[in-house]
């Protein structure tokens with residue numbers, strides 16, 4: 001591949017030139033090295049960030065290609081800055097066996113051979129039914145990166161314990177969607193003042209924190225790590241902080257929507273803001289922001305959940321849960337950088353280095369020899385979220401029509417340009 005120079009860029013607010021050699025980072029410096037034959041790329045004053053890693057997406061293939069497929073999902077990932085995504089198992093058929101895992105990986109190779117890359121998450125239980133464990137060893141051998149019953153949380157504590165033990169024997173991590181499905185019942189939004197006002201059935205935040213507590217207690221008892229998906233409320237954070245204080249091996253993620261929006265978004269029965277766990281109170285949002293800043297929450301993931309327009313046009317109680325997140329996540333998180341909730345370094349930790357470390361994926365820290373996986377971000381570029389500007393087939397986001405600031409202009413993986421808006 002040879003030598004490449006990305007000039008006219010900023011790394012950690014310092015201007016300079018990135019030198020890439022044979023797909024790996026060689027050096028970042030002030031001066032352009034004198035190298036004959038190097039390919040020169042003009043970064044046009046953009047900021048250099050490592051390629052992002054999203055540990056929670058739904059790509060809908062196989063089975064729900066009318067919502068999204070692996071090709072369109074990866075196109076949205078590429079344009080949103082994500083070089084690697086962990087894809088959940090609630091496809092049809094469910095990813096609970098090697099043939100589905102291999103199918104997903106082959107779709108990835110066909111549409112995006114140079115990345116972004118899908119890392120399938122195997123179903124923890126057969127058909128996600130929560131009754132019988134999947135063949136986790138088969139799933140790992142086929143290429144799964146982690147296991148989860150996301151969407152259909154395991155209620156049987158003994159079965160969940162065995163799942164953790166089995167995964168740990170394989171040196172794999174279990175991701176838990178924390179929800180007591182009995183407490184959540186058929187609720188459709190956060191339980192509280194607004195659900196009462198709108199006459200909608202609520203989901204108490206305790207439905208989440210109760211399961212968070214179970215997972216922490218099992219992780220402590222077994223001394224086996226567990227990763228908690230899409231955390232949304234203050235009480236869960238208090239439990240996680242307690243666990244981390246005791247060195248219990250627990251990690252956690254949240255999503256841009258829990259950091260930016262509260263239950264008021266659901267006013268007017270806005271189905272685009274219907275998501276599970278539901279958007280919580282303003283106080284929960286404040287707690288979430290503090291938690292990502294202080295490291296109580298390790299990762300920002302999207303929980304990218306694309307749906308077709310006609311599905312979100314249903315009445316609120318019947319519309320499916322989920323927000324399409326890959327296109328907008330980075331731009332939304334840059335709002336948190338501009339209001340000083342987070343530094344750019346925190347954002348890199350939350351969206352690239354921590355997810356890579358926790359899930360054993362390659363990370364670019366811009367050190368010599370790191371994979372040259374990076375994005376060029378124009379911090380001032382304004383764009384409007386609309387069905388045309390979104391690359392995902394799922395247009396379901398409550399920021400539809402809004403103008404956002406900051407956008408990925410180019411994306412490189414292994415030193416190869418896989419996406420450009422220039």
Ligand SMILES: [Zn+2]
Pocket residue numbers: 150151177229230276
């Ligand atoms: Zn989930």
